[in-house]
Amino acid sequence: MKNVGFRFRNPTFFYICSHEQQNHNIMKYELIKLPYEANALEPVISKETLGFHHGKHLNAYVNNLNGLIEGTKYEEMPLEEIVKTADGGVFNNAGQILNHNLYFTQFRAPKADNKPTGVIAQWIDQQFSSFEAFKEEFTKKGATLFGSGWVWLSVDKDGKLQITQETNAGNPVQRGFRPLLTFDVWEHAYYIDYQNRRPDHLNALWQIINWDVVNERL
Numbered sequence: 001m002k003n004v005g006f007r008f009r010n011p012t013f014f015y016i017c018s019h020e021q022q023n024h025n026i027m028k029y030e031l032i033k034l035p036y037e038a039n040a041l042e043p044v045i046s047k048e049t050l051g052f053h054h055g056k057h058l059n060a061y062v063n064n065l066n067g068l069i070e071g072t073k074y075e076e077m078p079l080e081e082i083v084k085t086a087d088g089g090v091f092n093n094a095g096q097i098l099n100h101n102l103y104f105t106q107f108r109a110p111k112a113d114n115k116p117t118g119v120i121a122q123w124i125d126q127q128f129s130s131f132e133a134f135k136e137e138f139t140k141k142g143a144t145l146f147g148s149g150w151v152w153l154s155v156d157k158d159g160k161l162q163i164t165q166e167t168n169a170g171n172p173v174q175r176g177f178r179p180l181l182t183f184d185v186w187e188h189a190y191y192i193d194y195q196n197r198r199p200d201h202l203n204a205l206w207q208i209i210n211w212d213v214v215n216e217r218l
């Protein structure tokens with residue numbers, strides 16, 4: 001296994017965008033392994049949703065990207081660089097891999113009164129006045145994003161926290177930001193469990209955020 005790709009400052013996160021070195025020297029992306037059991041996020045995200053979302057949707061993006069980059073300049077390019085520079089199908093599939101890898105690795109089992117801790121808690125209080133105010137703005141931006149996409153918390157080039165809406169496969173690395181936290185608002189992320197009630201799904205996600213992971217991404 002050769003680790004290349006998204007360059008978080010914390011080396012424990014290198015694995016999320018790893019390539020596998022094949023015998024014939026072709027680099028292949030792999031489906032990430034979830035850092036929890038398939039039913040660990042219930043009732044916020046069901047085992048069934050997780051099975052489709054990770055095992056079918058993300059797996060398809062991985063297979064698509066491996067097929068599209070074979071024999072191209074993207075073949076040995078880190079994932080983040082592909083997202084910053086590619087367009088069309090290569091961008092769509094690479095963006096969705098980067099987005100989902102960040103999404104799936106930021107969760108843990110539901111916890112009552114789950115709140116930010118450490119440095120990210122201080123930054124949120126300083127820049128959004130309170131966690132409640134931040135949560136309201138973030139959830140609203142997810143609920144009002146038209147169509148498919150993602151809402152993100154990132155750090156911009158000046159070290160300021162930013163909440164952005166990115167449509168389809170968009171990722172804040174395209175703006176030069178460092179992504180910290182994301183909610184997937186594609187219907188495949190919630191339709192089995194919540195049908196059309198996207199705001200209910202987004203409000204429930206706060207129970208399963210692993211703030212230790214968000215702090216490691218700072």
Ligand SMILES: [Fe+2]
Nearest residue numbers: 184186188189
């Ligand atoms: Fe998704």
